[in-house]
Amino acid sequence: MTFWLFKSEPDTWSWDDQVAKGAIGEEWHGVRNYQARNNMRAMRIGDRGFFYHSNVGKEIVGVVEVCRESQPDSTTDDPRWDCVYIRAVIGLKQPVTLETCKVQPGLEKMVLINNSRLSVQPVSAGEWQIICELGGIAP
DNA sequence: GCCAACGTTGGC
DNA sequence: GCCAACGTTGGC
Numbered sequence: 001m002t003f004w005l006f007k008s009e010p011d012t013w014s015w016d017d018q019v020a021k022g023a024i025g026e027e028w029h030g031v032r033n034y035q036a037r038n039n040m041r042a043m044r045i046g047d048r049g050f051f052y053h054s055n056v057g058k059e060i061v062g063v064v065e066v067c068r069e070s071q072p073d074s075t076t077d078d079p080r081w082d083c084v085y086i087r088a089v090i091g092l093k094q095p096v097t098l099e100t101c102k103v104q105p106g107l108e109k110m111v112l113i114n115n116s117r118l119s120v121q122p123v124s125a126g127e128w129q130i131i132c133e134l135g136g137i138a139p
Numbered sequence: 140g141c142c143a144a145c146g147t148t149g150g151c
Numbered sequence: 152g153c154c155a156a157c158g159t160t161g162g163c
Contacts, residue, residue, distance in 0.1 A: 007160095007161090009160095009161090032159095033146070034147095054160080054161060055162080058161085058162075098162080115161050115162060116160080116162070117146085117159085137140085
């Protein structure tokens with residue numbers, strides 16, 4: 001299993017919106033960046049990811065699961081872009097802020113900190129563990 | 140609201 | 152294939 005992190009501006013699509021979609025999940029459309037797209041193409045059903053609120057909150061708020069592998073993005077005719085579907089699994093008991101990640105030992109190499117503009121990014125198993133602990137949930 | 144960092148586009 | 156111009160992201 002590989003771990004990921006999905007960024008979303010809560011004003012556009014929030015964790016609550018994601019939770020409201022339930023087990024059906026939602027198409028993670030709108031990504032127009034090759035690196036982010038390639039990350040989605042590497043995802044397999046059952047992979048887990050963090051759900052991060054950018055701009056507003058700047059914190060990891062929940063865990064999602066990939067429930068459909070990458071396929072053409074319904075919001076464009078451009079064949080270059082495709083995306084996965086994700087569904088909410090569980091909310092963090094305690095959101096983990098960007099600020100916390102920056103000072104937390106073991107998270108120095110997080111993509112979130114070093115390449116803040118990448119909207120879909122990989123998370124290492126070690127990082128996953130640490131953030132779940134900070135968030136008060138089982139890994 | 141500003142601006143730095145970064146990615147993409149398109150002319151040459 | 153280079154690079155300047157431009158647009159976007161996202162932290163501050």
